[in-house]
Amino acid sequence: MTLFIVCEDQLSETVMRRMISNCFSSNFLNIVALSKRGRSYIQGKINGFNNQNKLHFFILADLNSDECAPCLIDKWVNRSLKQNILLRIAVREIESWLLADTKGFSEFSKLDHSFIKKEVNSPDDIPDPKGKLISMVDRSKSRDLKSDIVRKEKSSYKQGPGYNSRLADYVNNYWKIERAAELSDSFKRAVNSLSKFTKGFGNGKY
Secondary structure, three states: OEEEEEOOOHHHHHHHHHHHHHHOOOOOOEEEEOOOOHHHHHHHHHHHHOOOOOOEEEEEEEOOOOOOHHHHHHHHOOOOOOOOEEEEEEOOOHHHHHHOOHHHHHHHHOOOHHHHHHHOOOHHHOOOHHHHHHHHHOOOOOHHHHHHHEEEEOOEEEEOOOHHHHHHHHHHHOOOHHHHHHHOHHHHHHHHHHHHHHHHHHOOOO
16 A cells, blocks of 8 residues: 655654554555745645545645644635545644753753753744754753754754754654653654554555
């Protein structure tokens, strides 16, 4: 069986693959990632995906500055999603889900866990999760990690040259889905929805 995953960027794809492997372990599932060209691509294609009856899609987008996930879905989708499509929204960005595992991020960033917990008390409420992640890594004792993830421009922080590769390592080797789901309600609901969605793969539901 083939599952098409649709997302904004490489980091989101890495997270989605981890989520899928956590919910559904099978050598018979072929995962195909479609073009990663941001939210505009997803918005432009989602109703076309929703016209498919035999293909299966797992779609993930960031909420960003939109008011709420239901508002974003109502804006993008012109009719109810079919059962072969799972659309989830990361509140407010995929980085909030990564920060939600405070222990894993502490180990990865070489930062004190108590500091991480204080900074990431409620990941879904962080207005700029990516900026928060980069600014925290700037405090790391690891110079190599800082140079890869953080790029300073005057008084602001930008994504460094090794941002995606470093965070892919974090997702695959430090980040624990169960711990992240305890702190982020947005992520917990996404994991539960994916678990229900993939159950249909093994029992012939689709």
